[in-house]
Amino acid sequence: MASHGIEIKGLYKIFGPRGRDYVDAVKAGLSKADLNEKHGHVLGLKNIDISMPAGGITVVMGLSGSGKSTLIRHINRLIEPTYGEVVYDGLDVCAMKESELREFRRHRTAMVFQKFALLPHRTVIENTVYGLDIQGVPRSESTKRGQYWIERVGLNGFENHYPNHLSGGMQQRVGLARALTNDADILLMDEAYSALDPLIRVDMQTVLLDIQAELKKTVVFITHDLDEALRLGDKIAILRDGEVIQQGTGQEIVLSPADDYITAFVKEVNRGRVIRAGTVMRPLEGPTDGLRLSSAMMLEAAAKEMCEQGQNRALVVDDAGVPVGILDLQTIVSAMVTPAATEHQQIAAE
Amino acid sequence: MATCEFLPNALCSFPAIGDQYIRETRKVIDDGFKGIVREYGFVIDAVTQPLQVFLNSFERLFTNSPWIVVLIAMMAIVYAGSRSIRITVGTALAMCAIGLLGLWNDAMITLAITTVATLIAIIIGIPIGILMARSDRIQGTINPVLDVMQTLPSFVYLIPVVVIFGIGKVPGLIAVVIYAVPPMIRLTNLGIRLVDKEVLEAADAFGSSSSQKLWNVQMPLALPTIMAGINQTIMMSLAMVVVASMVGVGGLGKNTLQAIANQFFTYGFMNGFALVAIAIIFDRTSQAYGKRLQKHSEVVHG
Numbered sequence: 057m058a059s060h061g062i063e064i065k066g067l068y069k070i071f072g073p074r075g076r077d078y079v080d081a082v083k084a085g086l087s088k089a090d091l092n093e094k095h096g097h098v099l100g101l102k103n104i105d106i107s108m109p110a111g112g113i114t115v116v117m118g119l120s121g122s123g124k125s126t127l128i129r130h131i132n133r134l135i136e137p138t139y140g141e142v143v144y145d146g147l148d149v150c151a152m153k154e155s156e157l158r159e160f161r162r163h164r165t166a167m168v169f170q171k172f173a174l175l176p177h178r179t180v181i182e183n184t185v186y187g188l189d190i191q192g193v194p195r196s197e198s199t200k201r202g203q204y205w206i207e208r209v210g211l212n213g214f215e216n217h218y219p220n221h222l223s224g225g226m227q228q229r230v231g232l233a234r235a236l237t238n239d240a241d242i243l244l245m246d247e248a249y250s251a252l253d254p255l256i257r258v259d260m261q262t263v264l265l266d267i268q269a270e271l272k273k274t275v276v277f278i279t280h281d282l283d284e285a286l287r288l289g290d291k292i293a294i295l296r297d298g299e300v301i302q303q304g305t306g307q308e309i310v311l312s313p314a315d316d317y318i319t320a321f322v323k324e325v326n327r328g329r330v331i332r333a334g335t336v337m338r339p340l341e342g343p344t345d346g347l348r349l350s351s352a353m354m355l356e357a358a359a360k361e362m363c364e365q366g367q368n369r370a371l372v373v374d375d376a377g378v379p380v381g382i383l384d385l386q387t388i389v390s391a392m393v394t395p396a397a398t399e400h401q402q403i404a405a406e
Numbered sequence: 407m408a409t410c411e412f413l414p415n416a417l418c419s420f421p422a423i424g425d426q427y428i429r430e431t432r433k434v435i436d437d438g439f440k441g442i443v444r445e446y447g448f449v450i451d452a453v454t455q456p457l458q459v460f461l462n463s464f465e466r467l468f469t470n471s472p473w474i475v476v477l478i479a480m481m482a483i484v485y486a487g488s489r490s491i492r493i494t495v496g497t498a499l500a501m502c503a504i505g506l507l508g509l510w511n512d513a514m515i516t517l518a519i520t521t522v523a524t525l526i527a528i529i530i531g532i533p534i535g536i537l538m539a540r541s542d543r544i545q546g547t548i549n550p551v552l553d554v555m556q557t558l559p560s561f562v563y564l565i566p567v568v569v570i571f572g573i574g575k576v577p578g579l580i581a582v583v584i585y586a587v588p589p590m591i592r593l594t595n596l597g598i599r600l601v602d603k604e605v606l607e608a609a610d611a612f613g614s615s616s617s618q619k620l621w622n623v624q625m626p627l628a629l630p631t632i633m634a635g636i637n638q639t640i641m642m643s644l645a646m647v648v649v650a651s652m653v654g655v656g657g658l659g660k661n662t663l664q665a666i667a668n669q670f671f672t673y674g675f676m677n678g679f680a681l682v683a684i685a686i687i688f689d690r691t692s693q694a695y696g697k698r699l700q701k702h703s704e705v706v707h708g
Contacts, residue, residue, distance in 0.1 A: 132611055162613030173608035176703050177626045187612045189622070218702040238612065 060110050060145040060241065062131060062274060067104040067140030069126055069298075072097030075138045088297055100126045101298045104140070108291070111272035113264075115289030117279055123298035124278045128246050131276060132165045133157055144242070162191050166235035170247035172227045174219040180230050181206065181215040187238035198237070205233040209263060225256035232260070236267065243275045250280065261287055282321055286310070286330050294318060306330050328356030328392045336391040337372040337381030348373050351380060359388045443570055454576045461522050461579055468514040476514065477501055484687065488694030496690070500683040509680050515657035516647055517684065519575070523582040523643040528636060531587045535594020535635075536620065545595065552588045560585055560649045568653050578647075578655030586643040593635030597628030633696035640688045644681060658684075 088099040108114040129135040188198035286306040293303035302314035334351030347370040571577035651659030665674030
């Protein structure tokens with residue numbers, strides 16, 4: 057399946073009866089607080105520009121009230137934008153007519169919700185085929201497809217249970233199976249795992265990563281958890297007060313946070329799982345034999361590999377297997393413990 | 407009164423409009439009303455004709471069938487609805503007691519009109535409830551009408567019904583339906599409005615059309631509330647059947663009315679008992695059915 061990227065261009069959302077009238081004022085610099093106080097309108101999103109890569113997971117991260125759930129609802133237009141474009145496969149979602157929008161939602165998108173939003177009167181299998189029911193696929197066909205995804209998310213044997221009879225983690229598996237059965241290019245996950253216990257959450261992240269490695273959908277994942285964002289995201293956008301304050305790969309955000317807000321955010325991160333060997337390696341010198349590690353390897357994994365092999369020096373190789381640098385335990389440990397600010401200066405100095 | 411000596415008469419006893427004017431006005435309105443009824447009698451007949459046929463066929467079905475067939479059918483329906491042996495046996499005992507008291511035929515007539523009235527109330531009430539749930543403006547228009555219908559003493563709207571439709575079973579039926587339909591409308595509206603917003607959003611996100619949303623999500627999730635509405639409607643039509651006996655509805659209600667007029671204490675009590683028994687049968691069955699519908703929402707895990 058050929059996926060397409062999603063381009064969000066200059067998107068504004070102002071909540072209130074006359075939101076449209078204030079777009080120009082906001083563009084000219086009217087602040088969120090002033091808009092609320094003087095005009096009684098709430099600024100939801102301000103000048104959002106994000107390009108979400110095709111076949112990758114884009115994580116939108118922010119605390120509550122940052123506008124992240126509002127943003128994801130613009131992609132399938134559950135919320136009407138005030139101004140701006142959301143382009144998918146050459147089509148502006150914001151300009152679609154109602155019937156086009158319905159077709160777009162039926163065939164191009166699937167969504168997983170924070171509070172599961174399953175139909176309580178339908179069994180697991182009936183919930184799973186819900187999207188196909190809407191498309192008008194006959195049950196004989198849809199049940200087969202639903203059954204496959206029920207097995208993939210590990211709900212074998214629960215087909216005829218009702219959602220309320222399942223635990224939260226299992227209910228969200230149903231939510232995921234329902235979205236995947238739809239076989240849409242875009243998978244929207246709105247804080248899908250935020251209501252789950254930490255262990256189950258990690259488990260579900262693994263399920264998503266496994267399935268994604270195979271399907272290569274364009275996934276938009278909303279979370280307030282930086283660890284989750286770093287684990288899942290090919291690209292991360294951080295939102296605050298309706299504005300994107302930084303976007304890039306996890307490594308870019310951890311190594312060079314855009315401001316104090318993000319610096320505070322990334323302080324507690326396990327850097328060994330974010331920074332890659334290629335980023336901190338030293339220039340190539342000395343012998344070119346011994347342990348070889350991929351430059352895309354995370355530092356933690358690299359350190360583990362080196363310890364297991366009893367080496368404290370390894371050769372870093374690129375995708376083609378050509379040595380590009382060397383890594384020793386000393387470098388790894390210092391990269392893993394150095395606070396972001398000093399690391400940033402070091403990289404700048406180099 | 408002592409104070410009236412100091413007060414002008416107009417402030418003491420309320421100055422009513424003269425009898426003359428009232429009489430005139432009354433005459434104009436009444437004559438106009440009757441004129442319209444006479445003028446459009448054929449329209450009224452056309453409207454009431456199907457009701458008459460509907461009601462009569464139900465009544466014949468209930469009264470002409472052998473009692474044992476009716477009893478077995480009732481037990482089957484009660485069991486199918488409630489899945490409870492206790493309620494089924496209770497129904498059989500109550501109906502036998504009614505039969506032993508010689509009230510079987512009257513009970514059948516009451517049962518027929520209650521069934522017909524409830525069916526009509528459901529057919530009218532659910533679509534209006536759905537419309538109300540869809541639009542705040544329609545809700546704002548219909549709600550005051552329902553308020554009036556529910557606060558108006560039941561005797562009062564027998565008057566226009568009798569003036570327009572005359573005396574008989576069908577006018578009685580219409581009065582019963584008018585009295586019994588408000589809870590059906592209100593609870594359908596409420597049930598649909600209370601459907602979880604998140605689930606509705608999910609339905610939208612998967613591209614549901616508004617009729618798919620109604621039948622896949624809103625109606626099933628509102629069903630327990632709608633069932634409560636049906637239960638209320640049944641109870642209210644049973645209550646109104648007694649009042650409607652004043653305009654010519656037969657059955658247990660008529661007997662009760664006669665008992666009141668003639669001070670037949672025991673006879674009145676027996677008929678009252680029969681009505682209560684039928685009410686309890688309807689109530690228990692429909693409630694047990696409603697509860698069974700909600701079985702899926704029992705939470706097993708916390």
